[in-house]
Amino acid sequence: MKLLVFGKTGQVARELILQGGAHEIMALGRDQADLSDSEACAAIIAQSDADAVINAAAYTAVDKAEEEEALATIINGDTPGAMARACAVKGIPFLHVSTDYVFDGEGEKPWSPNDPVAPQNAYGRSKLAGEEAVRAAGGAHLILRTSWVFSAHGNNFVKTMLRLSETRDQLTVVADQIGGPTAARDIAKALLAIAPQLGARKGGTFHFAGHPAVSWADFAREIFEKSGRDTQVADIPTSDYPTPAKRPLNSRMECSDLTKDFDVDIPDWREALDEVLRDLEA
Numbered sequence: 410m411k412l413l414v415f416g417k418t419g420q421v422a423r424e425l426i427l428q429g430g431a432h433e434i435m436a437l438g439r440d441q442a443d444l445s446d447s448e449a450c451a452a453i454i455a456q457s458d459a460d461a462v463i464n465a466a467a468y469t470a471v472d473k474a475e476e477e478e479a480l481a482t483i484i485n486g487d488t489p490g491a492m493a494r495a496c497a498v499k500g501i502p503f504l505h506v507s508t509d510y511v512f513d514g515e516g517e518k519p520w521s522p523n524d525p526v527a528p529q530n531a532y533g534r535s536k537l538a539g540e541e542a543v544r545a546a547g548g549a550h551l552i553l554r555t556s557w558v559f560s561a562h563g564n565n566f567v568k569t570m571l572r573l574s575e576t577r578d579q580l581t582v583v584a585d586q587i588g589g590p591t592a593a594r595d596i597a598k599a600l601l602a603i604a605p606q607l608g609a610r611k612g613g614t615f616h617f618a619g620h621p622a623v624s625w626a627d628f629a630r631e632i633f634e635k636s637g638r639d640t641q642v643a644d645i646p647t648s649d650y651p652t653p654a655k656r657p658l659n660s661r662m663e664c665s666d667l668t669k670d671f672d673v674d675i676p677d678w679r680e681a682l683d684e685v686l687r688d689l690e691a
């Protein structure tokens with residue numbers, strides 16, 4: 410397939426480019442497609458000869474979004490809506506990535522795709538606006554909610570932990586936020602496998618997160634153990650790590666629908682972490 414990808418430098422976008430395989434990937438960076446200009450992004454789709462569009466660009470600075478909610482809402486909400494409408498007009502599928510941060514984080518049960526959403530921060534609200542706009546466009550689409558993305562590129566928790574461990578013997582990390590770390594490479598592979606299957610009767614909102622669910626503190630411990638560092642991790646409650654944006658405590662996601670509908674397996678993040686650490690060492 411000819412796939413038009415919004416995003417070029419992000420974690421998922423880079424992996425889409427690397428994992429493209431038999432697909433032809435046309436990836437657009439901010440210089441070619443600025444998501445703060447919704448109409449310009451829609452026009453690019455209208456003029457393209459792509460078989461499907463993947464939006465892998467987003468405003469992802471969770472704390473900064475608290476001060477820039479209007480801009481985050483254009484990038485994560487309005488523009489994905491305009492892109493999805495342009496795809497619907499052309500009759501091609503639109504694949505969009507969303508987040509666990511659309512949920513309020515209550516309870517301990519894994520969230521199913523149809524569970525009620527109630528984002529607790531500006532980033533989550535902006536991503537929810539995107540989901541609603543994509544659905545309202547009425548075309549064939551996939552909204553893939555994922556969580557805790559990591560890769561050898563860009564900014565993510567794995568790289569932050571490795572960086573902090575260079576100067577610190579001990580770190581305090583929240584132990585009461587639980588979720589599924591997910592490798593950008595696995596998300597890219599899933600999107601590429603799903604794209605050819607989407608159509609009028611197949612698509613919608615799905616969850617895709619690495620298993621097993623863990624706390625950020627346990628994730629940090631695994632990062633240090635696998636990378637052979639003896640940095641100690643002390644568990645702390647969220648209340649001891651104040652941040653501008655409130656994060657959900659329960660980010661567990663039920664992903665079985667994706668396997669059922671698209672035959673995509675749910676990855677074990679520990680295997681993906683081995684791979685990312687190898688990439689970082691290379």
Ligand SMILES: NC(=O)C1=CN([C@@H]2O[C@H](COP(=O)(O)OP(=O)(O)OC[C@H]3O[C@@H](n4cnc5c(N)ncnc54)[C@H](OP(=O)(O)O)[C@@H]3O)[C@@H](O)[C@H]2O)C=CC1
Binds near residue numbers: 536556
């Ligand atoms: N990171 C995570 O932990 C999670 C991410 N997601 C979702 O997954 C998707 C991919 O995220 P991820 O790969 O981590 O993203 P990154 O944070 O790695 O990268 C964000 C990308 O979006 C681009 N971007 C931001 N603003 C604009 C703009 N105005 N115009 C054009 N491009 C822009 C950035 O470009 P530039 O380099 O020029 O700034 C960059 O390429 C997003 O939809 C995100 O919401 C979901 C759950 C977890």
Ligand SMILES: Cc1cn([C@H]2C[C@H](O)[C@@H](COP(=O)(O)OP(=O)(O)O[C@H]3O[C@@H](C)C(=O)[C@@H](O)[C@H]3O)O2)c(=O)[nH]c1=O
Binds near residue numbers: 650
């Ligand atoms: C650096 C650090 C963070 N933390 C905590 C803060 C926070 O609760 C948690 C994760 O921190 P981060 O800021 O890396 O994570 P954050 O940017 O909130 O990650 C989120 O990004 C967006 C884009 C998503 O969609 C989510 O799925 C999720 O991946 O770890 C510590 O407890 N100790 C530390 O030393």
